[in-house]
Amino acid sequence: MQTLRIVPDLRSSVVEEMPATQALLFTSRRADADPALLADPRVSPFTPCRLVAALRDPELAVLEVAEPLWTGEWVRALRWIALAKLLRPRITVATYAIENLDARARLAPRALAHRPVLGAVVTRLAVVAMGVSLLLGLDAVVFGTSGAAENYRRAFGWALRRTRQTVLTPRLSACSVCGPRVEDVTREPTVLFLGTPSERKGFAVLTAAWERAGASERGWRLVVADPSGATDRAVPAGVSIVADPPRATVHALLRTAAVVAMPSVRRPGWREQIGLPLVEGLTHGCRVVTTTETGLADDLRDHPRVVLTTPGDVADLAAGLRRAMDADDRPAPPGPRGATKSDVVAWWLDPLDTSADRR
Known part of the structure; x- marks a missing residue:
């Protein structure tokens, strides 16, 4: 089974960590992204036509989109989610969430900072709208940190009750390039x-x-x-x-x-x-x-x-x-292994996985 990831702001490390079963469409990229990595045939600039072609592949099982609290990208992602659900009703829409800034602060309109009452009302409406979009748009979410998991659950716990979710912190040992x-x-x-x-x-x-x-x-x-x-x-x-x-x-x-x-x-x-x-x-x-x-x-x-x-x-x-x-120059124990991107994708692909962390 295949997965497709739509990436805003592509960086070299994203390509280095790509699982073999994943294709990647990027909407923008960092200036320092390594051109040699971008030559990977699985990596392409995003276009609606490329997305439609990928969605027609019967092997495609998961569409990964930008996390919801990356608000500008999430608004754009809702269009691609709607298209995916139209063309492939059974596809899994997933995201990897790492936003650590309080969700309400993230959604608060800066233009209304001098009008606290109106700002609070607008923020509350934004939280509800975001929660509804999560409820309708997401099938699975992997939180990259405990901090992100608590952040989303404080604000959107009601909207995520039916969403498969777990916490998989990043791999912290053995660089995949250096070995x-x-x-x-x-x-x-x-x-x-x-x-x-x-x-x-x-x-x-x-x-x-x-x-x-x-x-x-x-x-x-x-x-x-x-x-x-x-x-x-x-x-x-x-x-x-x-x-x-x-x-x-x-x-x-x-x-x-x-x-x-x-x-x-x-x-x-x-x-x-x-x-x-x-x-x-x-x-x-x-x-x-x-x-x-x-x-x-x-x-x-x-x-x-x-x-x-x-x-x-x-x-x-x-x-x-x-x-x-x-500190002593002798190598310290490496600590917990953590999850690779392949581990994250494997969890999305296994709907029977019972390790979902619903604290």
Whole structure:
């Protein structure tokens, strides 16, 4: 049986994790998406004609769409869901949900922030409308974090009662590209920051904590892999920038770095969902310093390679960096395996699976 995934904002990691039985249509893509990965014959730009052709394939069993709280994409997805139900009434419509920002805050109209009573009424109506669309549109949902599961259930529990659902956290061991032997690589005294150095990703907090921790004086360096391509950022001593690194370079940096830092902070209208740097750091055997803002925070509290810190707190982040840098160089136990994308797809394809988590 086959599955089809409609992906907004395609990134390289999505293609790397594709199951063999999945085809992918993308409506947009990241500027740093690796062109070599996009050459995969199972990956194509989205068009309605390609969707109709896929829906006519008798082997197609699951249509995966963007998660509902990605609101702009969900509104568009409702058209494709209606088309799928028309052409293939028995098809399973599924989604992988990781939104960690409170659903009501996510749906609250910013334009009415200065009119709290009207804003509350509109938000309530939006929650009800979203719930009805979930009830009508979704057959199965996999939550990627416990935080996302609680978020959706608080707001839409009534609408999800008839929807198959479970929590499958991401695979956190053995990078599918580099393989399990990445554990044997000699680690350099390097802290790696993956992503655009922005306020919400906590970069200002990280640089302040870096200086406070005295990391440079201890022989460590901070490497920033910045996909934006900027090379003129002001950075403190001991910090270097790798601008617009190709995917192979990202994997090489992850194989040799000792620590990955992802100190996300909450901003209006945004909260860290999972955090790809966190996942990729752990799959490459790095220690990870992050904050409790990630939706995986509750799932990672006892992970041997993870240091959780208070978001926006320079002193706590500095202490966390020191703990990660001072950790024994011997490989730590990898922690729970987690689920691959193939595991997620397998769960969708098995309507008799009784592991659905309905807490």
